Structure formats: C-alpha cells, structure tokens
Amino acid sequence: MNKPAKTAITPTRQQDYPEWYQQVIKGADLAENSPVRGCMVIKPWGYALWENMQRVLDKMFKDTGHQNAYFPLFIPMSFLEKEAQHVEGFAKECAVVTHHRLEPDGKGGLRPAGPLEEPLIVRPTSETIIGACYAKWIQSYRDLPILINQWANVVRWEMRTRLFLRTAEFLWQEGHTAHATAEEAMEETRKMLEVYADFAERFMAVPVIKGEKTAGERFPGAVITYCIEAMMQDRKALQAGTSHFLGQNFSKAQEIKFQSQSGETEFAWTTSWGVSTRLIGALIMTHADDDGLVLPPRLAPSHVVIMPIYRDDTQRAEVLAYCKSLRGELMLQRLDDQTIRVDIDDRDLRGGEKKWYHVKRGVPIRLEVGPKDIANQAVFMARRDTGESKSVPRVELVETIGAILEDMQNNLLKRATAMRDENTVTITNEQDFRSFFKSENEENSPINGGFAKCHFVSEDAVKPLLDELKVTIRCIPLDGGTTPGKCFLTGKDAAQMAIFAKAY
RNA sequence: CGGAGUGUAGCGCAGUCUGGCUAGCGCAUCUGGUUUGGGACCAGAGGGUCGUAGGUUCAAAUCCUAUCACUCCGACCA
Numbered sequence: 398m399n400k401p402a403k404t405a406i407t408p409t410r411q412q413d414y415p416e417w418y419q420q421v422i423k424g425a426d427l428a429e430n431s432p433v434r435g436c437m438v439i440k441p442w443g444y445a446l447w448e449n450m451q452r453v454l455d456k457m458f459k460d461t462g463h464q465n466a467y468f469p470l471f472i473p474m475s476f477l478e479k480e481a482q483h484v485e486g487f488a489k490e491c492a493v494v495t496h497h498r499l500e501p502d503g504k505g506g507l508r509p510a511g512p513l514e515e516p517l518i519v520r521p522t523s524e525t526i527i528g529a530c531y532a533k534w535i536q537s538y539r540d541l542p543i544l545i546n547q548w549a550n551v552v553r554w555e556m557r558t559r560l561f562l563r564t565a566e567f568l569w570q571e572g573h574t575a576h577a578t579a580e581e582a583m584e585e586t587r588k589m590l591e592v593y594a595d596f597a598e599r600f601m602a603v604p605v606i607k608g609e610k611t612a613g614e615r616f617p618g619a620v621i622t623y624c625i626e627a628m629m630q631d632r633k634a635l636q637a638g639t640s641h642f643l644g645q646n647f648s649k650a651q652e653i654k655f656q657s658q659s660g661e662t663e664f665a666w667t668t669s670w671g672v673s674t675r676l677i678g679a680l681i682m683t684h685a686d687d688d689g690l691v692l693p694p695r696l697a698p699s700h701v702v703i704m705p706i707y708r709d710d711t712q713r714a715e716v717l718a719y720c721k722s723l724r725g726e727l728m729l730q731r732l733d734d735q736t737i738r739v740d741i742d743d744r745d746l747r748g749g750e751k752k753w754y755h756v757k758r759g760v761p762i763r764l765e766v767g768p769k770d771i772a773n774q775a776v777f778m779a780r781r782d783t784g785e786s787k788s789v790p791r792v793e794l795v796e797t798i799g800a801i802l803e804d805m806q807n808n809l810l811k812r813a814t815a816m817r818d819e820n821t822v823t824i825t826n827e828q829d830f831r832s833f834f835k836s837e838n839e840e841n842s843p844i845n846g847g848f849a850k851c852h853f854v855s856e857d858a859v860k861p862l863l864d865e866l867k868v869t870i871r872c873i874p875l876d877g878g879t880t881p882g883k884c885f886l887t888g889k890d891a892a893q894m895a896i897f898a899k900a901y
Numbered sequence: 902c903g904g905a906g907u908g909u910a911g912c913g914c915a916g917u918c919u920g921g922c923u924a925g926c927g928c929a930u931c932u933g934g935u936u937u938g939g940g941a942c943c944a945g946a947g948g949g950u951c952g953u954a955g956g957u958u959c960a961a962a963u964c965c966u967a968u969c970a971c972u973c974c975g976a977c978c979a
Contacts, residue, residue, distance in 0.1 A: 638979090
C-alpha cells in the first residue's frame with residue numbers, strides 16, 4: 398500500500414532528533430514505557446545488550462580486584478540523614494515506603510495499613526546502607542581495602558523521563574570501596590574512571606572525555622567527582638559514567654573507623670563509582686542512523702543473522718542445511734575472545750520485512766542464502782555500519798568474519814570520534830560562545846553547538862550566561878584542563894579550562 | 902508544583918461544536934488464495950462496558966458536574 402519509506406525510521410535525525418530517538422528504540426524493540434509512570438520495560442533485545450555490557454564490565458571489575466555483593470533495596474530514612482549534602486542532593490527524588498500492609502477500604506479497593514515506625518527509602522544510591530555495613534566490617538587497617546561492587550536497581554523520582562536516558566527506576570552497578578589512605582582512595586577513583594573510559598571506547602565504540610566535575614556539578618557528598626562525557630549526534634553531551642572520591646565525608650558521618658598500624662583511630666577514605674542503563678542511550682545516540690540501531694560488534698547480542706531464501710519445501714531443506722553448516726563454521730570463528738554469535742531467521746515472513754527487521758535492530762552482519770548462492774558456494778553479505786552489500790565466497794567469509802567484525806567495531810569508533818572532533822572548538826570570547834550555542838533550526842531539530850573548550854575564572858562568573866543559553870560545564874578535562882589562559886567571558890587570567898556543552 | 906492538551910479496538914485516529922439507525926477508518930492480527938532475492942496483493946473474519954462515577958433526556962461517545970490517568974512545555978536531575 399504505502400510505498401517504502403526512504404528511511405526505516407521516521408522522522409530522521411535531521412527532522413526531529415528526540416522523536417527519532419524514541420522511534421529507534423521502538424523499531425529495535427529495545428524497551429517500552431510501562432504502565433508504571435516513568436518506568437520502562439526492557440525487552441529481550443535491549444536486555445541482551447545490557448547483559449553483554451554487564452558481562453564485560455563485571456570482568457573488568459574482577460580483574461581490578463573487586464568482588465560482587467548485594468545490599469538491601471530499602472534504606473532506613475535516618476541513614477540518609479547522616480550526610481548533610483547527600484540528603485540535600487537526593488531528598489527531592491526519593492520514593493518512600495511508609496506502610497507494610499494493605500487492607501480493604503470498604504469500597505472494593507485497597508488502602509495502606511500498618512504504618513512503619515521509621516519510613517524506608519527506596520535506594521537512590523547505596524552509599525549510606527553500604528557505609529553502615531562497612532562501619533561494622535572494618536576494625537583494623539588489616540581489613541582494608543574493601544573493594545565491592547553491586548549490580549542493582551535504584552529509584553530516583555524524576556519528573557521528566559526518557560527511555561534509558563532518565564527513568565524513575567534504572568539498572569546500574571555501583572562500586573563502593575574503603576581505603577586506609579587518601580592516596581589509595583584517589584588511585585582507586587582514577588583507576589575506575591579509566592576502566593569506564595576503556596569500556597566506552599573499546600566496547601561501546603563511544604569516544605569519551607575524562608574530566609573532573611566542578612563543585613556545582615559534583616555528586617552530593619563527594620570531594621571530587623570524575624566523569625566521562627560523550628557527544629551525541631545532536632551534539633549534546635551525555636555523562637556516561639562517574640567515579641567519586643568521597644574523602645572522609647561518609648566515613649565521618651557513618652563512623653567507618655579503623656585502627657592504623659601505629660594504633661591510632663582513623664576514618665577510612667571511601668569511593669563510589671557507577672554506570673547505568675543510560676549507557677544504552679549513549680550507544681543509540683552515538684551510532685544509530687536513520688534506518689535504526691547500529692550495534693558495535695563487541696556488544697551485539699547477535700553478530701550475524703542468516704536469512705534463508707527458498708520457494709518450496711525441497712529448496713527449504715537444502716537451503717536450511719547449508720545455513721546450518723555455515724552457522725557451524727562461523728561459530729568456530731572468534732571476535733577477540735568471544736565466539737561469533739550467529740542466528741538463523743527462518744520465520745515465515747517476506748524477505749523485505751525480515752531484512753528491515755534486522756536492520757532496525759542493528760545486527761552487524763546480515764547474510765542471505767538462497768539456491769543461487771549455494772550453487773556458487775557463496776553468501777550474500779550486508780554490513781550494517783556502511784550499508785555495503787555483496788556476494789562473498791563462503792570460504793572467504795568464514796575466514797574473515799572475525800576481521801570484518803573488528804573492522805566494523807573500529808569503524809564505528811573512528812566515525813564517532815571524527816564527529817565529536819569536528820564539533821569541538823576552542824572559544825575565547827563571549828560573542829563566539831553565544832553564536833556557537835545558538836540553535837540553527839530551533840523549531841524541530843535543534844543542533845546544539847557541540848563541545849566548547851573555554852578558560853573561565855569561576856563557576857559563579859559564568860553562571861548567568863550559562864543559564865541563559867542552557868549550557869552547562871561538563872567537566873575540567875584531565876587532559877589540558879589546568880593549563881592557564883584568559884577567561885572567555887571576563888578576559889581575566891584563568892587557571893582552568895572546561896568543556897562547555899548542552900547536556901542530557 | 903505552574904501553563905496547555907488528550908482519554909473511542911493491540912497501535913494511530915475520525916465522530917463530540919449542532920444528542921438520533923447496528924460507533925467508523927487506517928495500520929496490525931487471523932483464515933483462504935495469488936505471490937516471494939526485498940518493507941506484497943485480493944477476498945473474508947475476529948476484536949469496543951467510547952477513562953471512571955453521577956446527572957439531564959424518549960434517546961448520551963456527544964450536553965452538565967465531579968474525579969482519575971496520561972502527554973507536551975516550564976522548574977528539578979545519572
């Protein structure tokens with residue numbers, strides 16, 4: 398009926414970026430909004446992607462000496478009250494449990510009953526509950542360091558939500574460590590930042606800038622917050638991970654004390670660090686195109702999908718046998734240390750429909766196998782990243798599949814890095830700053846400038862301008878952030894340089 | 902919490918102003934057929950307490966009152 402759209406996703410990125418984002422998620426069947434306000438249902442394809450992220454990160458955590466544990470979902474309200482800044486930061490977005498029972502309300506419905514003595518908070522993050530445990534576990538310097546991670550869900554009652562980027566409940570990992578010295582805790586904080594940056598670039602193919610948050614953007618209760626910042630295709634920044642040096646703020650509030658080698662009682666130095674399902678949002682907005690999701694091979698739930706093509710049952714048997722043996726050969730190949738993941742899609746669907754289904758889901762390589770290919774001992778191969786498609790001898794495909802996937806992985810990173818670098822500029826005066834962040838086509842698809850590298854005297858000095866333009870200080874980059882220069886706004890001497898951008 | 906808007910089939914909507922036959926349309930689903938190296942076509946079928954509660958009326962998706970939910974724009978944020 399309808400003639401095929403030019404792109405699998407409408408609208409395109411150019412036409413309406415936020416709507417495009419939603420449509421990519423829908424088209425790829427990653428997740429959907431749930432009946433519960435602000436909460437999402439992560440569907441199998443999206444969850445498989447998350448599981449792959451988890452698997453890789455979990456290994457990286459273990460390789461750096463961490464162990465997994467699990468702490469309660471509920472936190473007594475009094476725990477949260479202990480660290481003043483922490484309370485202030487999270488109080489406005491906490492879900493509170495006040496009752497432990499339901500009873501009939503006499504009108505056919507239910508009402509809460511059995512009020513709790515002390516309300517429980519559904520964890521927005523677990524520093525306080527984990528700290529309380531550490532206070533018990535730690536007596537001596539011999540008990541340190543404690544290096545623990547937990548995979549969990551947390552709840553932050555956000556007003557405006559968007560799938561993966563900001564939802565009321567989200568999945569994440571949170572590392573919590575305690576150390577005998579500040580130096581050691583700092584080293585841990587920086588080490589985990591490196592782990593995140595490494596993961597983002599090597600596995601997600603998302604280039605990131607490592608930096609330090611300014612006081613205004615810091616995690617509530619932290620002394621230093623490090624972050625990795627990525628640029629999305631609409632040139633907005635997305636914070637993709639954070640690593641906090643908490644100093645002794647939490648240990649003092651929670652009495653995490655130990656006896657040092659010299660016999661003194663000292664407060665421990667703690668850190669925390671986390672990444673969440675938001676990474677999926679980062680992945681989408683970095684690589685997806687107007688035909689839908691594009692997955693980096695190292696995280697793709699499926700590397701290769703084979704689509705058998707046949708007319709009748711005789712052909713079907715022949716083609717399927719060929720596909721299965723092909724799959725067997727491909728699965729013996731490797732991408733790094735992973736075996737190649739291959740699916741055969743033999744559903745009773747038309748070829749075109751099937752093709753677009755996998756395009757929208759971002760499967761890196763599509764193979765089509767029909768009688769003609771069998772006759773030539775070949776397969777028809779299409780790459781999701783470049784759209785390139787051609788017939789390839791079967792033997793050659795099997796030999797090179799690992800290299801092709803690796804090439805795709807590298808290609809995605811290169812493409813994303815080029816995009817970011819093209820839209821990163823050094824700005825030295827207010828005029829240029831203003832015009833850089835003025836949207837080009839404001840109505841439906843704001844293009845949001847990009848990353849501006851600017852020297853500035855202080856957060857307070859630039860705040861009015863930033864508020865006006867809806868720009869934020871993303872971070873003081875570890876690379877070059879402390880070289881002196883002239884403030885772009887006041888022209889005065891400035892000791893620091895930051896990345897400025899509009900942000901998610 | 903301020904401003905605006907929307908609730909009708911799985912999804913997207915029309916119908917509401919001006920009350921009136923059995924509540925429609927597109928997509929999706931199912932069945933049969935023709936097709937099949939590219940998001941098919943033809944024929945048929947299933948699927949609705951019109952957000953909820955009350956009121957007005959011979960008659961309510963439509964008018965009135967109340968209420969709930971959601972969306973968008975602000976303020977707030979991984």
